[in-house]
Amino acid sequence: xxxxxxxxxxxxxxxxxxxxxxxxxxxxxxxxxxxxxxxxxxxxxxxxxxxxxxxxxxxxxxxxxxxxxxxxxxxxxxxxxxxxxxxxxxxxxxxxxxxxxxxxxxxxxxxxxxxxxxxxxxxxxxxxxxxxxxxxxxxxxxxxxxxxxxxxxxxxxxxxxxxxxxxxxxxxxxxxxxxxxxxxxxxxxxxxxxxxxxxxxxxxxxxxxxxxxxxxxxxxxxxxxxxxxxxxxxxxxxxxxxxxxxxxxxxxxxxxxxxxxxxxxxxxxxxxxxxxxxxxxxxxxxxxxxxxxxxxxxxxxxxxxxxxxxxxxxxxxxxxxxxxxxxxxxxxxxxxxxxxxxxxxxxxxxxxxxxxxxxxxxxxxxxxxxxxxxxxxxxxxxxxxxxxxxxxxxxxxxxxxxxxxxxxxxxxxxxxxxxxxxxxxxxxxxxxxxxxxxxxxxxxxxxxxxxxxxxxxxxxxxxxxxxxxxxxxxxxxxxxxxxxxxxxxxxxxxxxxxxxxxxxxxxxxxxxxxxxxxxxxxxxxxxxxxxxxxxxxxxxxxxxxxxxxxxxxxxxxxxxxxxxxxxxxxxxxxxxxxxxxxxxxxxxxxxxxxxxxxxxxxxxxxxx
Amino acid sequence: xxxxxxxxxxxxxxxxxxxxxxxxxxxxxxxxxxxxxxxxxxxxxxxxxxxxxxxxxxxxxxxxxxxxxxxxxxxxxxxxxxxxxxxxxxxxxxxxxxxxxxxxxxxxxxxxxxxxxxxxxxxxxxxxxxxxxxxxxxxxxxxxxxxxxxxxxxxxxxxxxxxxxxxxxxxxxxxxxxxxxxxxxxxxxxxxxxxxxxxxxxxxxxxxxxxxxxxxxxxxxxxxxxxxxxxxxxxxxxxxxxxxxxxxxxxxxxxxxxxxxxxxxxxxxxxxxxxxxxxxxxxxxxxxxxxxxxxxxxxxxxxxxxxxxxxxxxxxxxxxxxxxxxxxxxxxxxxxxxxxxxxxxxxxxxxxxxxxxxxxxxxxxxxxxxxxx
Numbered sequence: 001x002x003x004x005x006x007x008x009x010x011x012x013x014x015x016x017x018x019x020x021x022x023x024x025x026x027x028x029x030x031x032x033x034x035x036x037x038x039x040x041x042x043x044x045x046x047x048x049x050x051x052x053x054x055x056x057x058x059x060x061x062x063x064x065x066x067x068x069x070x071x072x073x074x075x076x077x078x079x080x081x082x083x084x085x086x087x088x089x090x091x092x093x094x095x096x097x098x099x100x101x102x103x104x105x106x107x108x109x110x111x112x113x114x115x116x117x118x119x120x121x122x123x124x125x126x127x128x129x130x131x132x133x134x135x136x137x138x139x140x141x142x143x144x145x146x147x148x149x150x151x152x153x154x155x156x157x158x159x160x161x162x163x164x165x166x167x168x169x170x171x172x173x174x175x176x177x178x179x180x181x182x183x184x185x186x187x188x189x190x191x192x193x194x195x196x197x198x199x200x201x202x203x204x205x206x207x208x209x210x211x212x213x214x215x216x217x218x219x220x221x222x223x224x225x226x227x228x229x230x231x232x233x234x235x236x237x238x239x240x241x242x243x244x245x246x247x248x249x250x251x252x253x254x255x256x257x258x259x260x261x262x263x264x265x266x267x268x269x270x271x272x273x274x275x276x277x278x279x280x281x282x283x284x285x286x287x288x289x290x291x292x293x294x295x296x297x298x299x300x301x302x303x304x305x306x307x308x309x310x311x312x313x314x315x316x317x318x319x320x321x322x323x324x325x326x327x328x329x330x331x332x333x334x335x336x337x338x339x340x341x342x343x344x345x346x347x348x349x350x351x352x353x354x355x356x357x358x359x360x361x362x363x364x365x366x367x368x369x370x371x372x373x374x375x376x377x378x379x380x381x382x383x384x385x386x387x388x389x390x391x392x393x394x395x396x397x398x399x400x401x402x403x404x405x406x407x408x409x410x411x412x413x414x415x416x417x418x419x420x421x422x423x424x425x426x427x428x429x430x431x432x433x434x435x436x437x438x439x440x441x442x443x444x445x446x447x448x449x450x451x452x453x454x455x456x457x458x459x460x461x462x463x464x465x466x467x468x469x470x471x472x473x474x475x476x477x478x479x480x481x482x483x484x485x486x487x488x489x490x491x492x493x494x495x496x497x498x499x500x501x502x503x504x505x506x507x508x509x510x511x512x513x514x515x516x517x518x519x520x521x522x523x524x525x526x527x528x529x530x531x532x533x534x535x536x537x538x539x540x541x542x543x544x545x546x547x548x549x550x551x552x553x554x555x556x557x558x559x560x561x562x563x564x565x566x567x568x569x570x571x572x573x574x575x576x577x578x579x580x581x582x583x584x585x586x587x588x589x590x591x592x593x594x595x596x597x598x599x600x601x602x603x604x605x606x607x608x
Numbered sequence: 609x610x611x612x613x614x615x616x617x618x619x620x621x622x623x624x625x626x627x628x629x630x631x632x633x634x635x636x637x638x639x640x641x642x643x644x645x646x647x648x649x650x651x652x653x654x655x656x657x658x659x660x661x662x663x664x665x666x667x668x669x670x671x672x673x674x675x676x677x678x679x680x681x682x683x684x685x686x687x688x689x690x691x692x693x694x695x696x697x698x699x700x701x702x703x704x705x706x707x708x709x710x711x712x713x714x715x716x717x718x719x720x721x722x723x724x725x726x727x728x729x730x731x732x733x734x735x736x737x738x739x740x741x742x743x744x745x746x747x748x749x750x751x752x753x754x755x756x757x758x759x760x761x762x763x764x765x766x767x768x769x770x771x772x773x774x775x776x777x778x779x780x781x782x783x784x785x786x787x788x789x790x791x792x793x794x795x796x797x798x799x800x801x802x803x804x805x806x807x808x809x810x811x812x813x814x815x816x817x818x819x820x821x822x823x824x825x826x827x828x829x830x831x832x833x834x835x836x837x838x839x840x841x842x843x844x845x846x847x848x849x850x851x852x853x854x855x856x857x858x859x860x861x862x863x864x865x866x867x868x869x870x871x872x873x874x875x876x877x878x879x880x881x882x883x884x885x886x887x888x889x890x891x892x893x894x895x896x897x898x899x900x901x902x903x904x905x906x907x908x909x910x911x912x913x914x915x916x917x918x919x920x921x922x923x924x925x926x927x928x929x930x931x932x933x934x935x936x937x938x939x940x941x942x943x944x945x946x947x948x949x950x951x952x953x954x955x956x957x958x959x960x961x962x963x964x965x966x967x968x969x970x971x972x973x974x975x976x977x978x979x980x981x
Contacts, residue, residue, distance in 0.1 A: 019683035024664055027687055503701030506662050507759075509688045510695045511715030511766055521714070525705045 025429060028515045034424040034433045037417070041440045044483045048455035049293070049447065055458050056286030063283060078283035082291075091284060092291065095272040102185050102257070102268060103250035107243050109190035113342060114197025115239075120335050121198065122205040124326045127336040133202075136339065139346045140195035141591050142584045143544035143561065145255030147188040149580050150350035152259060153357045153573065155179040160263045162571030166353075169364030181266040188256050191346040193246045200245075204238035237306060244303040248296055252448020254547040255561075259568060269295075270450045270547065277454055277551055286458065289451035297446045351584070358390075358578045375574035383572070390578040399563035400582075406474055406559060407542035410481035414489040415535035417482070419527055422493025427502075441490035444483055449547035456480040457551055472554045480548055485538035492537075496530035536594040544587045560586075610673025612636040612659060612770065612802070617668035619654055619826075628654045630826045632668070636770075641796050641803045643817035645810060647849065651826040652806045656772050659804065660695045661688030694763030694801075695772040698779070700755045702747035708734075708758050709743040715766035733761045736798070737791070753784040757791075764799065771795075773805045777812060789815055810850050814838070822846050840974075844967035847888050853925055853936040855888040855961070866910055866930045873908045874962065877980050878973055885965035893959035894937040896926065896945065897952045906980060909954040914945045928953060 025031045056078050059069045067077040082092045120126045121133045139147075155174045156165030167174050177183055208231065216226045254270040261271060269292050276285040328335050357363065358375050374381060378389040390396050421441055425434045444452055456479070460470040470476035500523075508522045524531070546561040553562045564579035612635075619629040629651040636642050644652035657663040658670060661677065669679040677686040702711055712734060716726045734740040737757040747755055756776060763771060773792075777785045793816060796803050807813050813820050814834045822829040822837060822845075830842035841847035847855050860871035874884050895907075896914075903909045912935065916927035926937045926945065935953060945951065957980050962973035 016683035017680055020664075020680045020685060023683065023685055027685070501699070501701075502662075503697045503699050504703055506688070507695070507697060507701040507703070507762070508714065509662070510660060510693065511763065512689045512692075512718045513714075514689055517718065522703055526703070528705075 030424050030427050030515070031430060031433070033420065034428045034430070034437060037421060037424065038433060038436055038440070041437065041483075041486070044479060045440055045443050045486070048452070048459040048483075049443070051459040052286045052289050052451075052455040054286075055282050056284075056290050058283075060282045062280075075283075078287045082284050082287040090267075091272060091276070092269075092288065095267040095269045096291075098182065098257075098261075098266060099251060099268040099270075101182060102189060103247050105182070105186035106189035106193060106250055107246050109186065110194040110197050110246060111239070111243065113190070114194040114242075115201055117194070117339060117342060118198045118202035118205060120339060122202045124328050124335065125332065126328060126339065127332055128339075132336075132339045132343070135343050135347070136198055137195045138343075138588065139192055141540075141588050142347075142351075143255065143546065143580065143587065144188065144192040144253060145259055145546065146354065146580050146584050147191060147346075147350045148184070148256045148259040149568065149577055150353045151184050151188060152179075153353050153363070153577065155184070163363055163573045166364035169362065176264055180260050180262075180264040184260050185256050185266070185268075188260070189246075189250055189253060192256075193249060194342070194346065196246055196249075197239075197242045200238050200242040201235065204235055208234065237309070240306050241303055244299050244306075248299045248448070251292060251296055251299070252450055252547060254450050254550060255565070258550075258565070270448065273450055273454060274550065277457065282458065285454050289454045292451045293447045296448055296451075300446050351581070354577045354581050358574045358581065360574075363573075375578060386567070386570075386572050386575055390575045393575075395558070395563065396560075396579065396582075399558045399560050399579075402474070402557055403543060403559040403561075406477045406557070407481065407539055407545075410478045410485065411535045411539035411542055413478070414482045414485040414538055415531055417486065418489025418491075418493035418534045419496070419524075419531050420493070421486075421490040422495070422497035423523065425490075425494050426497040438490070438494065441486040443487075444485075445487035449484060449545065450551065452484055453480060453548045453551035456483075471552075472557065474557050477549065477552050477557060477559075480552055481538075481542055481545070484548055485542065488538060488541075489534050492530060492534045496527055496534075500526060532597060533594065536590065536597070540587055540590040540594065543590065544583055610769075611638055612804075613671045614655070614659070615669045615671070617655075617658065617670065618666045619651070619658060619663065620666045627666075627826050629658070632826075632828055634821060634828065634831070636802060636804060639800060639802055641793075641816060641818045642805065643813035643820045644804065644806045644823060645813040645820050645850075646808065646823035646829075648808055649825075650823040652808075652823050653774055654826075655823070656695075656774055656804060656806050659770075660693055660772055661686065661691050662695075692768055693770045693772055694766065694768035696756075696759045696763055696774065696776045698775040700747075700759040700776075700779075702755055702758055702762070704747055707744050707746055708739060708750070711747065711758055712743075712761045712765050714762065719766065730765055733765045736795075737761045737764075752779055752781075753788065756780060756784075756788060760795070764795070764801075767799075768801065770802045770804065773803065775806055775808070777807070778809070785812075792816060810852070814850075822849065824849070840969070841961060842969050844886060844888070844963050847961055847963070851890055853891050853938065855890050856894060856935050857886055857888045859886045860884050861965075864931065864933060866933055869910050870908065874960075874973075877957065878962070878970075878976055882962075882970065882973065883964045884962055884970065884973070885967065886963045888961040888963070889955040889959050890961075891925070891936040891938040893955050894935060895954050896928075896937055896939075896943075897954060898945075898949075900952050903952055903954040904956070907954040907956055908960070909952050912951055912953045914947055914949045914951060916947060917943055917945060 057074055057076070059067045059071050059073050059075045059077070061071050063077070064071060067075045069075050082088055117132070117136055121129050121136070126132070152165060154166050155178055156163070157168050157174050157176065157179045158164065159176055159179065165174065165179070212230060212234070213226055216230050221229070252270060253268075254274065257266065257268045257271050258274070261267060267275070269288060273285055273288040273292065276288055359371050359373060361370050361372055372378070374389055376389045376391050379387075379392065381387050381389070386393065421437055425437050428434050447455070456476060457471065460467070460476050460479075462469045470479075504526065505518050505522055508518045513521065544561065546565065549559050549562045550565060553559060555566075558566065560579055560583050564576045564583070567576035567579060614632055614634040617629055617632040618627055620627045632651075632655065634655075644655055646652050654663060658665060658678065664685060665678050665680055667680055669681070670677050672691070675686075676682060676684045677691060678684065703714070706714070709730060713726055713730045716729060721729070731740065734743060737760060739754060739757050739761060742750060742754060742758075747758065750758065756779075759776070777788050780788060789812065792803070792805075795801070805813075805816060817834055819831060819833055820837050821831045824845050830837060830846045832840075837846060837850055841850065844857065848857065858867050858870040860867055860874070870887050871884070874882070874887060878884065897903050900909065910930060912928040912930045914926060915929045915934075918925040918927065923938055923940045924943050926939065926943060928935045928937065928951070937953065957977040960973075960977055962970040962977070964970050
């Protein structure tokens with residue numbers, strides 16, 4: 001049996017080698033698709049961001065006198081205005097300080113509350129822990145400003161006009177610090193993000209091997225030492241990751257500070273950016289958006305760094321891994337009581353308050369005669385506008401239709417693009433292309449929604465080259481939403497393709513299936529589940545999304561969230577609350593439906 | 609199917625990383641059952657995938673008969689879907705969304721085989737592999753062994769000229785593995801297919817192959833029949849990789865008493881300048897005598913101490929020590945020895961595998977030793 005005696009190949013020719021590479025690259029459409037997608041994402045993601053950053057450094061139309069430069073020439077005027085001028089304090093520094101105060105406050109509260117709850121759910125024999133494991137995640141399925149509206153319904157005082165809050169109505173006038181500003185914003189964000197801590201910390205606790213704990217105990221370590229020297233250090237990565245995620249989310253949070261901060265001029269970065277856009281200070285808006293992005297990028301980079309560090313001590317859950325539950329004994333009831341109290345405060349009360357407020361004429365009066373269904377289905381109401389109940393208002397149905405079409409189309413597109421991204425990233429033979437696609441689709445994650453919307457406004461507001469001005473169209477909303485959802489869609493697509501591996505497709509290739517046949521007969525049918533998830537999850541988060549729409553939507557393209565915000569602005573409290581309840585119902589129902597369809601626990605995938 | 613010829617094949621996964629396969633020349637004849645054998649990471653799976661067309665070459669050439677299927681220098685590449693080969697994956701890679709029947713007839717449908725013919729063929733293959741009763745089930749409803757047979761059936765259905773198997777038995781339990789080995793041998797005989805089989809399991813290679821190609825660190829070490837590989841290993845790697853318990857190796861250059869004795873013994877027969885680097889003898893060739901008188905006059909011998917007797921069911925492994933150096937012997941007769949007993953180990957000259965300083969077999973030594981015996 002011999003080694004080969006085949007003729008030695010002719011001397012390598014440079015041309016033939018290139019032809020070989022080209023042939024390999026173009027043998028299948030994967031590379032062509034990858035190139036097209038790279039171009040698409042560059043245009044939908046990179047260009048808008050560059051555009052708003054360039055806005056920050058070039059003279060904007062109408063600012064020629066102030067900047068003493070031509071429109072389009074380079075200037076540091078906006079940087080000066082945002083960071084060093086006499087108005088810098090109001091434009092940037094105060095909002096920055098407020099953002100940090102609110103974010104750190106929310107982090108502190110959600111860590112202490114969520115940490116305890118995560119431990120109770122994951123590692124103790126608390127009553128009803130399974131039920132609480134799902135119930136305590138609900139706040140995250142609802143839009144954050146649902147709670148803001150519930151809060152105003154309860155605590156609104158005479159500082160602003162319109163219907164008073166319930167406490168005001170029964171004669172207990174809440175002080176401003178309780179009704180508006182830092183305190184309520186912090187509490188609401190904390191309650192909204194507590195599920196993050198429960199999910200991240202809880203799953204780390206569940207994976208924690210009891211044997212590590214047992215080993216310390218057998219060596220004679222008391223409980224306190226075990227907790228401080230074994231458990232806590234191993235839990236640190238999960239905790240830090242939750243902290244940074246909450247921080248990044250707080251940075252872009254718009255709805256809650258808009259509803260609760262405005263009456264007392266409590267500005268955060270997101271609302272300051274919104275004001276700058278509202279008052280057509282495009283250059284300053286660019287600076288603010290850039291600043292928000294920068295802080296966001298820093299937070300994510302720290303998170304990524306810590307995650308890398310954390311890999312050094314991954315605890316491998318081997319076969320022997322055990323999750324032993326601590327016995328609470330006489331503390332079982334108080335523990336369950338605590339969890340129940342948090343559930344009531346973060347889910348029960350806000351929803352009940354909102355629901356009741358939509359069926360009451362006068363706030364805070366529980367006389368039977370005060371109850372009505374007029375705000376839902378009434379006609380000829382004695383108001384200036386909104387003369388019918390919300391369900392009879394054509395505006396609601398228009399907004400609902402807009403929501404479903406805009407969010408629906410964007411979600412379907414991003415879901416499909418996500419699976420395609422996953423496919424080409426995993427399969428292309430050209431590595432730099434795969435790396436570019438992976439990173440570019442992740443970029444919107446670093447950019448809070450409100451800054452991303454500002455970037456879209458900056459690029460698409462006016463005609464540029466062959467692309468007409470898109471402001472006021474549904475297309476700009478669809479494109480922005482699609483780009484904004486790409487991080488989740490592409491991550492889902494990539495991980496699904498990684499999990500699938502090459503084998504099933506290669507097996508088809510071996511028996512003679514070409515590219516299109518493999519896609520239609522093997523890859524897509526197998527990935528059906530992840531495609532459905534990849535569409536449903538962005539759809540749910542899109543329905544309750546606000547910050548992207550609030551900048552890009554106009555009355556004709558109102559979605560449910562912006563419609564309800566407009567109603568808040570006009571002080572149609574009952575109608576606004578009703579719309580928010582509808583949104584909350586849709587988001588919750590969608591999540592439950594998605595869980596049924598995919599038979600998974602989506603709460604764990606709701607990182608967006 | 610014509611012969612498959614690999615010439616000077618190189619494979620590297622990117623500049624800077626070491627070659628996964630280097631300078632590989634391999635000629636696979638029609639109808640052969642060839643095993644690519646080697647430790648994990650030796651390049652055997654890469655070689656298989658290059659033959660299938662799932663990996664492209666960095667340099668060199670692969671030809672099937674007259675046709676060049678992959679050659680960077682000529683700019684030629686024929687895709688896996690056009691090579692007409694079959695490949696059974698280690699993971700089986702059954703399509704989870706298709707029934708067993710649809711998994712099996714997928715390739716036939718692609719080839720637009722008429723329905724009646726297709727069904728007849730699928731039924732024939734399924735019957736041969738005893739999976740016909742599962743035809744309407746899904747892969748997740750089958751056991752590992754059944755899935756394995758479906759993976760085989762799927763490839764056999766299209767009647768490939770070459771069947772490539774990537775460690776297909778490694779996920780099966782011992783009993784099933786034995787059954788499937790017999791099955792594969794039967795298929796090879798019945799379908800007359802050329803089979804290229806990748807494994808790291810030497811017994812699998814020994815029992816199945818008509819020829820074995822041993823690889824290590826991307827290079828071909830030896831190619832030959834199972835008996836060639838075992839009885840005349842081309843170098844120390846092959847000698848040490850094949851065989852369990854492993855071959856006993858004595859290095860002549862160390863100062864150890866046993867090594868010095870072996871070195872002296874060999875010098876007496878091969879001459880001082882033979883360039884011996886090491887000598888090995890397989891455990892079954894290492895014999896034990898209770899007194900030196902019982903050792904045949906021309907055998908290599910040394911005093912040793914019995915340190916352990918390990919029954920393996922039907923045979924025994926005897927562990928011995930010489931000044932702290934461990935030696936292994938095997939026997940099929942129940943040993944009468946006791947732990948701690950002083951004995952003489954000895955080996956026939958013809959049982960010696962002599963290697964030079966670089967670890968290559970000293971070709972001349974075999975004849976000389978045979979004459980000496």
